[in-house]
Amino acid sequence: xxxxxxxxxxxxxxxxxxxxxxxxxxxxxxxxxxxxxxxxxxxxxxxxxxxxxxxxxxxxxxxxxxxxxxxxxxxxxxxxxxxxxxxxxxxxxxxxxxxxxxxxxxxxxxxxxxxxxxxxxxxxxxxxxxxxxxxxxxxxxxxxxxxxxxxxxxxxxxxxxxxxxxxxxxxxxxxxxxxxxxxxxxxxxxxxxxxxxxxxxxxxxxxxxxxxxxxxxxxxxxxxxxxxxxxxxxxxxxxxxxxxxxxxxxxxxxxxxxxxxxxxxxxxxxxxxxxxxxxxxxxxxxxxxxxxxxxxxxxxxxxxxxxxxxxxx
Numbered sequence: 569x570x571x572x573x574x575x576x577x578x579x580x581x582x583x584x585x586x587x588x589x590x591x592x593x594x595x596x597x598x599x600x601x602x603x604x605x606x607x608x609x610x611x612x613x614x615x616x617x618x619x620x621x622x623x624x625x626x627x628x629x630x631x632x633x634x635x636x637x638x639x640x641x642x643x644x645x646x647x648x649x650x651x652x653x654x655x656x657x658x659x660x661x662x663x664x665x666x667x668x669x670x671x672x673x674x675x676x677x678x679x680x681x682x683x684x685x686x687x688x689x690x691x692x693x694x695x696x697x698x699x700x701x702x703x704x705x706x707x708x709x710x711x712x713x714x715x716x717x718x719x720x721x722x723x724x725x726x727x728x729x730x731x732x733x734x735x736x737x738x739x740x741x742x743x744x745x746x747x748x749x750x751x752x753x754x755x756x757x758x759x760x761x762x763x764x765x766x767x768x769x770x771x772x773x774x775x776x777x778x779x780x781x782x783x784x785x786x787x788x789x790x791x792x793x794x795x796x797x798x799x800x801x802x803x804x805x806x807x808x809x810x811x812x813x814x815x816x817x818x819x820x821x822x823x824x825x826x827x828x829x830x831x832x833x834x835x836x837x838x839x840x841x842x843x844x845x846x847x848x849x850x851x852x853x854x855x856x857x858x859x860x861x862x863x864x865x866x867x868x869x870x871x872x873x874x875x876x877x878x879x880x881x
Contacts (some may be wrong), residue, residue, distance in 0.1 A: 643715060657851050663693050671700070691855075705719070728842055741810055763807045764790075765798055
């Protein structure tokens with residue numbers, strides 16, 4: 569359908585009607601009188617050939633199509649707002665601005681803290697809002713990216729969107745200090761025999777796929793929504809966990825665990841900043857991407873003193 573024949577003002581009216589489920593309140597929200605909003609509702613009903621709102625008793629409820637349009641309309645309004653707020657220039661030292669970045673607690677701890685320090689020093693009026701992405705991030709990536717400025721995620725999980733590399737990392741295993749079933753080095757038999765704690769989303773998909781290709785199907789005992797929780801769920805147990813080396817080094821000493829090298833040549837992790845194409849030529853977003861890439865490149869390498877046991881020197 570061509571947008572040239574549509575009144576895009578109706579998108580705002582549609583969002584207000586679907587969220588408020590009341591013509592009067594929807595009109596107040598977008599600055600229209602009740603007759604004008606009623607006329608907008610009539611136009612929308614003709615366009616969709618659906619009532620959208622149906623009266624049930626003294627209230628209105630959304631029709632099946634209305635419920636389907638609720639999230640889509642919100643996403644469309646967010647995207648339109650970002651399109652029309654795009655900038656031809658951006659002065660970080662004097663601007664008031666807010667960026668929203670979707671990230672796991674791993675990337676927030678390892679990278680986000682350094683990014684925040686740099687932004688504070690170079691652009692004191694810029695705010696960063698870090699939010700955890702939803703579990704279905706790999707299934708609805710486009711709508712998600714349209715409502716944020718970027719997504720921090722390793723390569724190999726999503727594709728089809730522009731991205732900038734930030735930093736690389738290695739994988740290591742956590743084993744309890746009290747676990748005498750594991751010697752000085754992990755073995756493939758250990759990985760197949762011992763119970764696991766794993767991060768419940770797909771961010772480590774390349775590492776998980778590699779294990780499957782090697783014939784190891786982890787016997788998962790605990791799923792957790794936080795990488796930082798892994799050491800505490802391993803300490804004092806028979807469990808093991810796959811963790812990013814940089815994060816493990818930062819968390820050294822918080823729990824009684826050993827950091828051990830994988831008994832196979834684990835595929836490295838390349839963290840990247842992904843964004844929706846609508847941001848590509850926006851001056852503010854270009855500054856954000858360039859700053860993020862610079863901060864990532866300047867991250868210190870993994871400390872030699874904390875190299876995982878059994879790894880090559």
